[in-house]
Amino acid sequence: MIRQYELVEKVKSYDPDADEDLINRAYVFSMKVHGAQRRASGDPYFLHPLEVAGLLADMKLDTGSIVTGLLHDTVEDTVATIDEIDKQFGSEIRQLVDGVTKLSKLELQDSQAKQAENFRKLVLAMSKDIRVLLVKLCDRLHNMRTLDAIASPEKRRRIARETIEIYAPLAERIGMHEMKDELEDLAFAQLNPDARDSIVLRLQELRQEDSSLIDDVIREVVAALKEGGVDAAVLGREKRPYSIWRKMQRKNVAFEQLFDIMAFRIMVEDKRTCYQALGVLHDRYQSLPGRFKDYISTPKPNGYQSLHTAVIGPLRQRIEIQIRTAEMQEVAELGVAAHWTYKQGAAGEADRPKYRWLQELLEILEHAQKPEEFLEHTKMELFQDQVFCFTPKGMLIALPHGATPVDFAYAVHSEVGDTCVGAKVNGRLVTLRHVLSNGDQVDIITSKTSRPSPEWERFAATGKARARIRKFVRQQQRTEYAELGRAMLQKLFRQEGYDFTEKAIDGVLKIFKAQHVDDIYANVGAGLTPSRDVFNAVFPGHKAAAQRADANVVPIGRARRSQGKTKDQPVPIRGLIPGMAVHYARCCHPIPGDRIVGIVTTGKGVTIHTIDCETLESFYDTPERWVDVSWDSSGEPAEDHVGRIHAVIANEPGSLGTLSTVIGKNGGNITNLKITSRSTDFFEMLIDIDVSDLKHLNNIVAALRATPIISAVERARSG
Structure with a gap:
């Protein structure tokens, strides 16, 4: 535990002008309001903000950051108020404490929507002052170091998962690699202790x-x-x-x-x-x-x-x-x-390009429809390793591995992405699906009449590009729904003998909690609001007659729900004709996440293969049988798929039990196992495992590779 005078001395050692009185007052205030509070470990609660302040001092941060570290939990967990912080410590500290306070209960949220909403607040807070993020990261680091004190395994896993998905990538993005490594490893110990x-x-x-x-x-x-x-x-x-x-x-x-x-x-x-x-x-x-x-x-x-x-x-x-x-x-x-803006004054302006990603997170926030979508795109933006490409004028653009010219175009500017029609990479025309490599010079070709294609979302790799494409698709879809809804209402009004006017619809906006008549049109066109309900709201006196006239009519939506679920679940693949028979090839066992292609077979429908399946060589001479398909990730998760692996395991007592335990712990289910070869020391076998997608299978393979009794394991591509 660091003591009060030690904290002050540490800060004064790198910043002789630090406000010693402010730090001392914050120390006393925090200790007083936390009083007899205890942490899950039984230690006095005040030790936590004190350790957070110590971590910030290790990073040689300014007085404001140290004081915020001492006070960051006072408003949330004690009787202290934000106005009291303002009165005693000033407006700058108030803003910092308020920014961190709004997020201090993030780890207690079960709901994905609540977690996403809190992360949205974090992005907004750190966009105003990056010190909010620095304090939050130190807060999270100390919490992770003491995570074993929490009794609930599920709560520990939830906090660890959030750490590895959000806070570790954020630490990396602001260059704090040592903290990133420690956060990841502490989370790894909770999420996969066996590995x-x-x-x-x-x-x-x-x-x-x-x-x-x-x-x-x-x-x-x-x-x-x-x-x-x-x-x-x-x-x-x-x-x-x-x-x-x-x-x-x-x-x-x-x-x-x-x-x-x-x-x-x-x-x-x-x-x-x-x-x-x-x-x-x-x-x-x-x-x-x-x-x-x-x-x-x-x-x-x-x-x-x-x-x-x-x-x-x-x-x-x-x-x-x-x-x-x-x-x-x-x-x-x-x-x-290391190059602290608040210490450097104007010199810190030079660092702004390094945090362009923060501006891009704000753009994703603007284009995302709901918090969960923002969280999805943000994780994509933070998690990826990077390639570095250049504009024709030499400007550097950092992109994730797997990025395409579409991602590059949106990274240059949103309008460039929206009007992109083609690209030249190193002077050569390429498709928009082309995967960029380190050092590529990319020249985007645009057209003022061009608009984003929904197909782009299938190969876009950055959160910014996908969020922008989704927003455009939603706007386009909404426009079509609004036109359809307006036409439906005009027809209904005509049938009932009334003239249709927009003013009449404007009069019922409050009833349907809409801000504009287009909102009502779009909801009618999308089937969310029956056109008859809108008509009845405009002409309440007509309501009874409308009900009698419609007494024998069963709304389509209700009729469908009353029938229950059908046995035939939709196939999770885009690019197929509705009703077409589909089979998964047993030679390559495609699963969601694989790049796939369809082969048409007379009398059997379409067989789905992975793009690198060796069997496809026999179809090179018949390109007319090939179908461009991809996995549909927009709906609910489909049933499990079979992933096949080839494993070499030690011929020892308990080996098979260990293998099945590792697979089970990682959410897999063995559906078939075939020993293909055996010797005095080893077994070779093919194992079929029910998995949800490619990531799930890769996690199982990685877990098996970390198991001592397993000599080798890889995905099987035939047999």
Whole structure:
């Protein structure tokens, strides 16, 4: 526990002009109002805001941030009011505390809609003052460090899931990589403790096998650099379990196949020496193709700079190396706090482009129809790894992996995206589905008469693009519904012998809680409001006659509901003719998330294959049988699909039990199992598992790879 005088001294050590009196008053006020409150662990509640303030001081933040850390829970959890904060500490502290207070109960929300609404508030609050986010991240970090004190496993998992989906990506976006790594690993321990324990065990075994490996590598790298005229400090570190887990999932490999579990960092004096050190390493050791990244000449949007490379280095070990200066290291650890706007004054203006993503979140907020949709698009915007592309004038645009020219166009400007008709990548015309790569120069071709296509949403990778496309589709759909609804009302009025006027509809807006007559037209056209109800509201005296006339008429909507659910559930695939028979190919077992194609077979309908299925080679000569299809993710989740995996497991007692337990814990259900080969040491088998989609199957595969008794596992593509 940090003491009052220690907190003040820590702040004064990096900011001699800090308002000591303000910090002391906030300390006393917070301790007084929290009084005898206790946390789930039994510790005095006041220890939490004190630790949050200590974390903010570790980041060398300003007095306002430290005071907010001390006060951030006072309004929500005590009798203190926001006006009292304003009176005692000023308007600046009031705004910061208010921004954090509105979110302090985020982890207690069960509803997805409530969580999304609170996250929307966070985005709005941090867009006004990024310090709100910094305080909230430190608050979340301390809560995660003490999460085991919460008795409810479900509540712990809910908080951990929210941390890994929202707060860790936000920490990364503002460049706080150390905090991001710790948040992810703490959440991983709650969400998948078995996988984490397995990785930790393997790391311990690795340390025991090669106890001096890191020291030996460091010694040789330092000697090599010195020989090349580079004076540098070399540090070795072990990657965190969650980072290893994600790499196993992303690269589809087992633990033993990873070569960058140990990473090495070379610290040099200046930028020029970074490149000199890189030259020495590449001259001395064989570099691995495709593993070099230059984030110094092309920094990440959050300001991160470093050279990344991988070489077959000392002791023939494949190692990952980062080369940077001390200043770059500070930015990598502290992000926005390392070049604090409030300390720099006008100099902070230069950092604004690094937080362009925050403006894009606000644009998503503007275009999203409801909070859940905003949360969905925001997660997409935050979670992705990035590629860097350029406009013809050299402006850098950062996009997620898998991004297309449509994403690039919307990243340049919303109007450019809306009017996009084509693109040139590196001077060559490409389709709008083309996947962009690092370093591509993209020239967007526009037309003033062009409008977004609903099909774009199927391949757009950024939340901003998808939110804008959805908004356009909704507006277009609403216009069509409004025209239809108006025509329906005109016809009904005519049938009843009345002239239709917009003024008459305007008179019943309050009855239907509508703001404009177009709202009523659209609801009628969409079937949400019966046209007869609108007519009866305009002419109440006609109501009885209308009911008698309609006595024998059953509304279509009611008739459908009375029939109950049909046995035939809609097929979750776009691009098919209604009523067409559909089969899933047994050669590749396609599941939602796979890129798919349909093959027409006479008398059988359409067979769905994955796009990389080897069977498709036999249909290359008959392109007329191919159907362009994709999974429909807009409706309710469909039934489970069969995913087939090939596994090699140790021939030991309990191996099959362990395998089935891991699959069950990750929500899978084994529907078939076939042993294809056996030996003294191993079994090879094909396993069919009911899964919801590709992500679900990948999670199961990754969990199996982290299990010691399983030697290898991969998705089966035939059999």
